[in-house]
Amino acid sequence: MKKEPQNINTTEKNTWCPGCLNFVTLATLKKTLRKLHDENKIDLNKTVLVTDIGCGAKIYDYINVSAVYALHGRVLPVATGIKAARPELTVIGFGGDGGTYNEGMNHLIHSARRNVGVTMIVANNRVFALTKGQPTATNETSFGIPIDAIRLSQDAGATFTIRASALAPDFLEKALEKAITHKGFSLLEIIQPCLIFKNDVDEIRKETEKLKKAGIPEGKKRITWEEAIRGHIASKRD
Amino acid sequence: MEGLWNCHERGGKILKVRRTVIFAGEAGQGIDRTAVIFGKIVALLGYSCFIYRDYSSLIRGGHNFSIVTFSRDVVRSHDEKADVLVALDEKSVLGHEKVIRKEGMIFAAKDIDLKEGDKHFVNNVLLGMLLKYFSIPKSSGVGILRKEIGESAIRAFEYGYSKDVKGVNLEVLKTGVSLELSDGNHAVAKAALDSGLKMAFYYPMTPATGVFAELERQKREKKILVEQMEDEIAAANAILGANYAGVPAMTGSSGGGIALMSEAVSFAGMAELPAVFYAAQRMGPSTGVPTYTAQGDLKFVLNMAPGEFPRLVLIPGDEEDAYKATREAFYFANKYRIPAFVISDKHIAESYSTHKTLKSTLPRAAVLSEKASDGYQSYAFTKDGISPAIIPGGGQIFRAASYEHDEFGHTTEDPVIIKKMNDKRLRKLETLKKELTKFSGISVYGKGEKIIVFAGSPKGAILDALPMLKGFKAIQINRLAPFPENELAKALKGEFYTVENNATGQLKDIIRENCGVSAKKSFLRYDGRPFTPDDIIKFFK
Numbered sequence: 001m002k003k004e005p006q007n008i009n010t011t012e013k014n015t016w017c018p019g020c021l022n023f024v025t026l027a028t029l030k031k032t033l034r035k036l037h038d039e040n041k042i043d044l045n046k047t048v049l050v051t052d053i054g055c056g057a058k059i060y061d062y063i064n065v066s067a068v069y070a071l072h073g074r075v076l077p078v079a080t081g082i083k084a085a086r087p088e089l090t091v092i093g094f095g096g097d098g099g100t101y102n103e104g105m106n107h108l109i110h111s112a113r114r115n116v117g118v119t120m121i122v123a124n125n126r127v128f129a130l131t132k133g134q135p136t137a138t139n140e141t142s143f144g145i146p147i148d149a150i151r152l153s154q155d156a157g158a159t160f161t162i163r164a165s166a167l168a169p170d171f172l173e174k175a176l177e178k179a180i181t182h183k184g185f186s187l188l189e190i191i192q193p194c195l196i197f198k199n200d201v202d203e204i205r206k207e208t209e210k211l212k213k214a215g216i217p218e219g220k221k222r223i224t225w226e227e228a229i230r231g232h233i234a235s236k237r238d
Numbered sequence: 239m240e241g242l243w244n245c246h247e248r249g250g251k252i253l254k255v256r257r258t259v260i261f262a263g264e265a266g267q268g269i270d271r272t273a274v275i276f277g278k279i280v281a282l283l284g285y286s287c288f289i290y291r292d293y294s295s296l297i298r299g300g301h302n303f304s305i306v307t308f309s310r311d312v313v314r315s316h317d318e319k320a321d322v323l324v325a326l327d328e329k330s331v332l333g334h335e336k337v338i339r340k341e342g343m344i345f346a347a348k349d350i351d352l353k354e355g356d357k358h359f360v361n362n363v364l365l366g367m368l369l370k371y372f373s374i375p376k377s378s379g380v381g382i383l384r385k386e387i388g389e390s391a392i393r394a395f396e397y398g399y400s401k402d403v404k405g406v407n408l409e410v411l412k413t414g415v416s417l418e419l420s421d422g423n424h425a426v427a428k429a430a431l432d433s434g435l436k437m438a439f440y441y442p443m444t445p446a447t448g449v450f451a452e453l454e455r456q457k458r459e460k461k462i463l464v465e466q467m468e469d470e471i472a473a474a475n476a477i478l479g480a481n482y483a484g485v486p487a488m489t490g491s492s493g494g495g496i497a498l499m500s501e502a503v504s505f506a507g508m509a510e511l512p513a514v515f516y517a518a519q520r521m522g523p524s525t526g527v528p529t530y531t532a533q534g535d536l537k538f539v540l541n542m543a544p545g546e547f548p549r550l551v552l553i554p555g556d557e558e559d560a561y562k563a564t565r566e567a568f569y570f571a572n573k574y575r576i577p578a579f580v581i582s583d584k585h586i587a588e589s590y591s592t593h594k595t596l597k598s599t600l601p602r603a604a605v606l607s608e609k610a611s612d613g614y615q616s617y618a619f620t621k622d623g624i625s626p627a628i629i630p631g632g633g634q635i636f637r638a639a640s641y642e643h644d645e646f647g648h649t650t651e652d653p654v655i656i657k658k659m660n661d662k663r664l665r666k667l668e669t670l671k672k673e674l675t676k677f678s679g680i681s682v683y684g685k686g687e688k689i690i691v692f693a694g695s696p697k698g699a700i701l702d703a704l705p706m707l708k709g710f711k712a713i714q715i716n717r718l719a720p721f722p723e724n725e726l727a728k729a730l731k732g733e734f735y736t737v738e739n740n741a742t743g744q745l746k747d748i749i750r751e752n753c754g755v756s757a758k759k760s761f762l763r764y765d766g767r768p769f770t771p772d773d774i775i776k777f778f779k
Contacts, residue, residue: 045631045632045633058649060639069649074505078476080472081482085437085479085483089631
């Protein structure tokens, strides 16, 4: 029988701006994790969260599971190391568009290619908010074409990708469930405005409707990296 | 040219008789392989042997050579003057004939009459002639070739051995000691496995790659994961992930690749994740000279990565040291939850030498448990600074943070906790220093008033030259951080010099910074080539 996990909430002081859409993501993620635990689809005791830095990364402090607060852009290699060491763990990466698509794009492409069994959640508000609003690679105001990381990681071999929205918590919950329980690499991008530096809420609302209409796709089946390396490694120290 | 051989030739006091064979030719002609096979043959006869490999950054063609120096006494270095040249192409004859001694011999591929189809066996034909030259029994060659290559090579070898070659009679020694012949990278890989390594993440870069190639070779048998990552940044961060999850892992690279890992080093320091980094130096700066040696990264490895945190930096001088240092790196990294470095260079990493079986009594990395009592703290404030680690999965929360954090691992900006946590991390350094008093930070060789100080690969040339330098002793520094300042200060009574494979005398600066004393002079070589005993003798005579 599974051991009852610790309370998923922490008593850490939340320092997001009042009304930030991250609150929606945090509540939805906690709700989904608890639900998946109760449905025996994951074990919260065996769940590890790996976060980037910045606003979104603060969920490190707000969810009471084992966690690594990693370097900017380097969530995926850390998550890969954890998954390789202990394939039985559910490993969830959490970062922003800056960390995942600017600083750490190399790792996103290679994690998708490798089909490592981790879920990467990216809160995409198109700005580096904590450094005061500089544009990221998904921002239409930066020179060049904004990156569509969903398409890009599909091309790289990601077996499950979905774009959800912080403006549609029910849809986000379904997307999270599917992404976290997917076998293989999954990318879940959450579009959301930054109320302070990129408050294009009307545009995101329109986009959200389109995403809801498109629904949640089926994941693809492909051998995962940890399956491929199984047998090569003893998962515990001797 | 003054040197060891002349000392013997002049009929003076024979300190050491060293014989040297140069194998030279184009890349792809089997130079390295033939040299190693010859090395194994003389090692089997009881000789001590050292093989220096000189090769360019190309795959086929060019000019490569291996220098095999062997003796009944311990050999830790190669000589530039040689007795025999085995030349696989014309260029090699022209390039090396000037260093062959008057009474020496040249075996050249062009003098051998071979059918077109047999031409690629010419190295084995020459090996046969070489063994005949030294009067080494044919069976010694056949045995090794059967193991290393196969029957086709033996036919060619026997053809060479049947030729009429007159030479010297090499005494077969019966030392009863069976010596192993391997390179430094092999020693590091073996030490990692013996330490309990389960995973290695890397990105190839000469001369560090050999460690990971060796681990790749053994991965199925040893049940370890060896994964080539997308870059060095990923490799370094992946080992932190693996170590967080309780699986001993290492990475390594050379100058530029190590530079890319520097942020992860700082992460390991802050998050208190064990991490072993193998830093094999090559001639820099930047891309530098990829296949040539240098000691230009000493200060870099000591100081790389932002912030202040304890780190261990070990600097072995040869294969045996490299084994020992790597075992220590794993032991201390895991026990103290710190990053540990093993600094080598191309000369240690890729030169072969004979040595006794590599072993150590140091315990393997400890097995971590999922179990912990309620209220477990990832960064508990302890007296010795070491907070016991667990592995995630058992119900207790295990956190690791690159952000400054409290004892539970939650991020903080509280000035009191910031200072307290900093003090806790730095307390580990004091505890580490105490334990390190049981490990020698320096090694002293010989007796004399004047002192030669070195760290790392100049060891071989210095120790081989030392018997010929009256009034000199040598001190090897085994560890750059924590620096063995008390030990060294006590031993440094008198005039001292440093010998370094770099252009600025970094070791001299490091000694001055830690001990407050200055070397009288630094003897530096920075042409990408390692020191030979002749170099050392020239400096000090």
